[in-house]
Amino acid sequence: MEVTNDWYLLLSAVMFVIGAVGLMLRRNPLVMFMCVELMLNAVNISFVALGTELNDVSGQIAVFFVLVVAAVEVVVGLALVVAINRRRAAATADDMSVLRG
Amino acid sequence: MHLVFAQVAPNVVAPRYSWAGLSPLIILATGALLLIMFRSVISRLPEKIERYATVALGPLTVAVAWLVAGLVGDDFLFPSIRANLGAFGAVATGVLLLGVAALLVRVLRVGFDAMFTAGTALVAFVAIVVLWNDYWRPSGPVLAIGDQFSFDGFSLVMSAVIVLAVVLCALLFDEYLRREGIAGPEMFVLMMLSAAGGLVMAGAGDLIVLFLALETLSIAIYVMTALHLSRNESLEAGLKYFILGAFSSAFLLYGIALVYGATGSMSLAEISTYMSSVVFLEDAMLLAGLAMLLVGLGFKVAAVPFHGWTPDVYQGAPTPVVAFMASVVKAAAFAAIVRVFVVTFADYRADWQPAIFGLAVLTLLVGSVLAIVQRDAKRMLAYSSISHAGFILVGVQAATSRGTAAVVFYVAAYAFMVIGSFGVLTVVSGRGDRRTSLDDLNGLATHRPALALALTVFLLAQAGVPLTSGFVAKFAIIGAAVDARSFWLAIVAMVAAVVSAFLYLRIVLSVYLGSATDAEPVEPVHPAAGLAIGVALALTVVFGVFPSPIADLTGDAVPQLLGAITRS
Known part of the structure; x- marks a missing residue:
């Protein structure tokens, strides 16, 4: 069986859905960050696959920008978790429930 | 073995750019970097x-x-000013302005960081004017960098x-940062960087630039939300905003x-x-892509059903941050929505208009x-900002120049209303942002009559009472919807306006007729916040009483397809 471009797009879609569902179901902020990473990297696969299919470099170039953005997001996210952990021992999303209405 | 770049290189053309077009962006980014380096x-x-x-910063x-x-301009001074005043008059005006600026800063008792930020943003404003x-009026869109980023009238106004x-x-x-004991340059630097992202977002001519600008805008705001490290609410709001924001950008x-x-x-x-060259029937990939774009941008403008973060974040974030978030993020995200949907996918409107229609109806009703x-x-203002987003979506749905x-x-009108409303709340809520319950506003008029009057005007404007900017804005939106024959949407918008008017009027009544619960000593309003x-x-x-100059301005600010113009 030949692996065509559609397989990569399918892989990307499945990864994206796993990330999205994981983010909605898991309660640990760190795991939620991982899910966001999974979603972004799923899109990267799409970009590369589509760029190859279209024979166009801009799809591949987009991946670099996305990687930078993903790194920046992790920096901010981890900083937030550290700041929260300094103030209290456990950091799960359920513990954070001051705000509701 | 050849490197990949070696094969690609002959096709890569250096982008055209212009310093003039980049100047507002350079001013904001340089200001932010100078401030953080200096501090x-x-x-x-x-x-x-x-x-x-x-004080020296003013002059x-x-x-x-x-x-x-x-x-940036063709002449050393504004041509119109120079023509009216003559060279001597222009220099005299300059000297006068220097004196007034120094005096103003002295009277305002504003800190160095805040003055630096306000000054930088004012200079950027001058560059935009x-x-x-001198550029857009005579010769159309101003190129900044190739296809990627340029200014047309629409993005200049935004x-x-x-x-x-x-x-x-x-x-x-x-004053807020000093009151909360978190004075420092971080908030100001992040604010300038975030605004720079907003500027790029308004003029982005490329989807990946749009994405990068959105992230620059948002990531700075996530940090600003969480920057009040000693308040659990602030941290919680920051984390929630961050996770949902990252989710939506994915x-x-x-x-x-x-x-x-x-x-x-x-x-x-x-x-x-x-x-325009290909006849699409139903391309599933394109439709799915458009839907995902709408989800991502809908999160940023807090359209229902993507509004989940808004109440929590607005309640938890430091109040001035909310003022910034509500005005700047909405402006930038709506600029992007208009640019992508109304301008780029104009021929495809039969497919996206129903989606925006649904979002607008839900957003209007749920918000109000x-x-x-x-x-x-x-929290109340958070939901009201959701309902305002619904109004703006009605204008997007029209997909006409009148709609844009x-x-x-x-x-524009909403930005100033919401900054004013949250500005009053910043002053009223006191140390630690504790007094933000609606009951705390009871009887505000007895001990802070000026603030109560200001809050009244802002709330009436949000309700859309005539002689305020809110009325003109709502009138323009509903007019555009009727013009585009979206009668049902216009009716829903009017119903939502009536429902929320009840809410704002109730608060105004309690401000004037309610009795204050406790008698905390009233500190005078700091001149800068005032x-x-x-x-x-x-x-x-002014927007409400003399709307026509502003309406002419926004009428001229028709969004254009940027790349096609800058390349020719």
């Missing part, structure tokens, strides 16, 4: 030197603005709103990838050209109905 070397100046340095702002107007007068919001928020932040990115796959390009101009049951003023003009007017609220108030009233 990381010298964290604390002796008090006396800081005071003199701050410096005027001087730099004068210089920027000269470098020059771009409008950018002007964004930088003015930075000025007002800087004035609000000054959707936006997937949407970009799918649109790229379906059309073969990420440049909006090329996408539009491609779409849920606002009524809130007990917290910031209404969107621009609404965004100025910010006053300016927002003045703009709200």
Whole structure:
């Protein structure tokens, strides 16, 4: 069986859905960050696959920008978790429930 | 073995760019970098030197603005000013302005960081005005970098709103940060960087640039939300905003990838050209891509059903941050929505209009109905901002030039209303942002009559009472909807306006007729915060009483397809 471009797009879609569902179901902020990473990297696969299919470099170039953005997001996210952990021992999303209405 | 780049290189053409077009962006980014560099070397100046340095910043702002107007514009001074005053008059005006600026800073008792930020944003505003007068008026869109980023009238007006919001928020932040004991340059630096992202977003001509600009805008705001490290609410709001924001940008990115796959390009101009040359029937990939783009941008403007983060974040974030978030993020995100959907996918409107229709109806109804049951003023304003987003979506749905003009007017009017409202709340809520319940507003008029009056005007404007900017904005939106024959949407919008009017009037009544619960000593309003609220108030009233100059301005600000123009 030949692996065509559609397989990569399918892989990307499945990864994206796993990330999205994981983010909605898991309660640990760190795991939620991982899910966001999974979603972004799923899109990267799409970009590369589509760029190859279209024979166009801009799809591949987009991946670099996305990687930078993903790194920046992790920096901010981890900083937030550290700041929260300094103030209290456990950091799960359920513990954070001051705000509701 | 050849390197990949070696094969690609012959096709790579260096982009055209213009310093004039980049100037507002350069000013904001340079301002942010200078401030953080200066403050990381010298964290604390002796008090006396800081005071003199701050006062010197006022005239410096005027001087730099004068210089920027000269470098960016064709002439050293504004041509119109020079023509009216003559050379001597212009110099005299300059000297007078320097004196007034120094005096103003002295009277405002504003800190160095806030003054620096306000000055930088004012200079950026001058650059934007020059771009409008000397570049866009005579010769159309101003190129900044190739296809990727340029200014047309639409993005110039949106950018002007964004930088003015930075000025007002800087004035609000000054006293707030000192009151909360978190004084420092971080908030101001992040605010300028975020605004720079907003500027790029308003003028992005390429989907990946749009994504990067959105992230620059958002990531700075996530940090600003969480920056009040000693309040659990602030940290919680920051984390929630961050996770949901990252989630939504992943959707936006997937949407970009799918649109790229379906059309073969990420440049909006090329996408539009491609779409007009090919007859699409139902391309699943393109439709899915558009839906994902709408989800991603819908999160940012807090459209229902993507509004989940808004109440929590608005309630938890430091109040001036909310003022910034509500004005700047909405302006930038709506600019992006208009640019992508109304301009680029104009021929495809039969497919996206129903989606925006549904979002607008849900957003209007959910926002205005849920606002009524809130007990917290910031939470209530969060839901009311959701319902305002619904109004703006009605203008987007019209997909006409009248609709986009209404969107621009609404965004501008709403920005100042919301900065004013949260400005009043910043002052009223006291140390630690504790007194934000609606009950705390009871009897405000007895001990703070001026603030109560300002709050009344802002709330009436949000309700859409005549002689305020809110009325003109809502009128323009509903007019555009009727013009585009979206009668049902216009009716829903009017019902939502009536429902939320009830809410605002109830608060106004309690401000004047309620009795104050406790008698905390009333501190006088800090002059800088007072100025910010006053300016927002003045703009709200002026937009309402004399709408025609502003309406002409927004009517001229028709969004264009940027790449196609800059390349020719």
